[in-house]
Amino acid sequence: MPEEIKGSEQPASSNAPEQPVKADVQVAPGKSGDVAEGKKAEDVKPAAPAVKPTADTVAKPSAPAAPGGPAAAQQPAKPTGPAPAKPAAPKPPEGPKPQPWDAPVVARLKAMYGSGLKEASTYAGQNYVVVDKTILSEVLRIFREDEQFDFCVDVTAVHYPKREEQFELVYILYSFARNERVRVKASFKDGEAVPSAVPFWPTANWLEREAFDMFGMKFEGHPDLRRILLPEDWTGHPLRKDYGILQQDTEWVKVHLGIESGQ
């Protein structure tokens, strides 16, 4: 069985290194320093070409400063851009800014890991910590064992193809005792081994399998890492930003059904 799993994984992993390269080439001409994730997302998005421009042109008159502004914001951090916009225009309401999160656990993590704890903030009333990938497993263990976060709600990832560490892994935790949620995030490079959280929460099993299926996150120490939603002979990981939907569809239909795709 183990050999079989490895075998079926092979095409995916051998395919993986190609994709970021493709993305780099695509992105290179418009490379303007530290432009936002948003811009890049638009570059990579292949579909809905008709919708995008109309939506933007409609948005423009109502929100004069919008296009440049929010694009400059990377993450929840620094929503500085749209500040000088005219308040009269019915532009989208300004979001709450991330505030530093003060809690005993944050102080403890800071004391233990120093700069390993990159960020601890509250955004829209929701707490999250961003930690270095090397201490992710430790931090999860602290939340699980010392802080009573006994329920792992969700494990997922977000792909930012322009960052060096492309994949942001997100653990959403909940504590029944404290009725509190927290998100633990860490970034990983493509193909890098990720510590599995299955030893802490058995529920992470399928959730991490899905993250592997959709993003190609390689969870180390996972008992049964194989695809879960897609067929085992699928190539590529669809929720990556550089994954072309149409091309994949035509290819798959041709190989498996022996017909031309109608898309």
Next chain:
Amino acid sequence: MTKGNAYTYHIERKADETFLDSTELILNMGPQHPSTHGVLRVVLKLDGEKVLGTDCVIGYLHRGVEKIAENRTYAMFNPYVDRMDYTAAVSNGLGYCLAVEKLLNVEAPPRAQFIRVILTELNRLASHQVWLGTHALDIGALTPLFYAFRDREEILKIFEKYCGARLTTHAFRIGGCIYEAYEGFEKEVTDFCNKFEPKIDEYEELLTTNRIWVERTKGVGILSGQECIELGVTGPVLRASGVKWDLRKAQPYSGYDKFDFDIPVGANGDTYDRYLVRIAELRQSVRIIRQAVAGIPEGPIMAKVPKVIKPPAGEVYVSIEAPKGELGYFIVSDGSTQPYRVRVRPPSFVNLQALDKMVRGQLVADVVAVIGTLDIVLGEVDR
């Protein structure tokens, strides 16, 4: 060994071993099996009739909902979420709208919140009725199916009158509701509640003390509260194991804190308790609907939301108590008109993971009962 794919399942067997030599039998259940509620395939490892282990093969209904979201605007993606848990489309829509509203930092006006609560609770009734009918049918009781679907029809009629659709309703919009409650809405809902409450007794008469039902469900698929939490199981399954936790109470949303209702819990965490908990939830939902109809305020039904929805950059996780458990949306916005990433935390998917734990050591017939009691919808498992 040959390379595995989704259509074959490899059994490791020695060369000279025949089928009858082995004490273990691999049995494929589904994907086209009437009791798997859709296209769930369970590979069972059996010793005689005893289940030694299971492996769920899912994904037959995978449509890439999360990828679709990245290529649609916020408003355009709204109807898609109805198609995940299609027996509880209203709940799905509510969760999504709440998540985007949180990103936009707006709140639906009180009247919209009340309409939302009424429809969501009606949908909870409809979802539990589908569960009751199909679950009882799996176990061999035919009548509850007809009773449940007969009464569900009344709910669907209310939906149809409200928004024109019966199943995938798209009833809510980001910022509130788009349709005003129609003429006579309150009266119709109240009439339905009056008619429906005695019907719950009817269901109970059929099943609660029915000897076959009790024998087939008591002590089957036991999960302790601790196991539920470890496996991430939520919703009625968690409550039947004695954990008194309901997001409507724990982290109230859409004005649920204004209503008075109880959280029914079970004691043993078996299939019978889960049945009792869901039946009790029917009564509690009716209670909520009555209060909401009586107290529905006047006023606007839509908050001030721009025509083009462009939330500021940021990310939120918002979850609601869907009929099946905690339904969460994790949305990352990059400040453009399309979500950068939408992650759906589906209750059915996570609950299904507990199947293996629940059926180990039990009989094949119990697998059917346990799949029914988990109340999964494959549209949501696979997304």
